[in-house]
Amino acid sequence: MEMIYDRLDTSELRGTTQADYLIALDADLRVLAGHEAVCEEPGFPVVELARSLRIWLADPNRGDFEFDSMSFEEVGSIAFRQTAAGWVFGSVFAPDGQTVPLEWADVELCSRQLISRVEEDLARLGLNPREVLKP
Numbered sequence: 001m002e003m004i005y006d007r008l009d010t011s012e013l014r015g016t017t018q019a020d021y022l023i024a025l026d027a028d029l030r031v032l033a034g035h036e037a038v039c040e041e042p043g044f045p046v047v048e049l050a051r052s053l054r055i056w057l058a059d060p061n062r063g064d065f066e067f068d069s070m071s072f073e074e075v076g077s078i079a080f081r082q083t084a085a086g087w088v089f090g091s092v093f094a095p096d097g098q099t100v101p102l103e104w105a106d107v108e109l110c111s112r113q114l115i116s117r118v119e120e121d122l123a124r125l126g127l128n129p130r131e132v133l134k135p
Contacts, residue, residue: 001089001099001106002032003078003114005046008121021122021132022048023070031078031089031097038089038097039078045071049078050118051133053111058135080107 005027013024022045029044030037048069056065067078076092086101119129 001102001110003029003110004032005029005044005114005117008046009043010125018132018134019070021127022051026071031091033089033099038099039091039094041077041091041093044077045069046114047118047122047132050115051135054115054133055135057108057111057115080111 008025008027010025012026013020015024025045025047026043027046028042029040029046029049031039048071049067052067052069053065056062064082065078065080066076068075069077074092076090079090079092080087081090082088083101086103087107088101089097089099089107091097115133119133122129122132
């Protein structure tokens with residue numbers, strides 16, 4: 001499983017607060033299971049997603065992950081839910097795009113790779129990733 005993005009867009013950035021960076025920096029996001037896209041979302045708040053995933057991974061009492069974005073009314077545009085068979089990815093925007101059950105290690109790796117990519121892109125923009133992604 002992999003979450004990848006391209007076309008990071010900074011054109012909507014108007015301020016310098018953490019909230020400005022979280023909602024104004026977006027990209028075209030694709031979630032892949034093998035070589036198949038299970039979810040594709042243009043203009044997705046990948047920086048906000050990276051922050052939310054980082055907080056979730058650090059929580060020792062973590063349960064399911066349901067992305068609650070400032071950019072969407074719907075909760076669960078990206079979701080990892082634990083089932084008896086393993087972790088399943090889903091999205092309210094792609095109800096038929098649920099994956100087969102995954103091992104925790106796959107979910108964690110997928111999440112950490114997205115976070116790392118966002119951190120690298122923030123640094124390239126001259127921003128401090130720790131400040132932008134802090135809880």
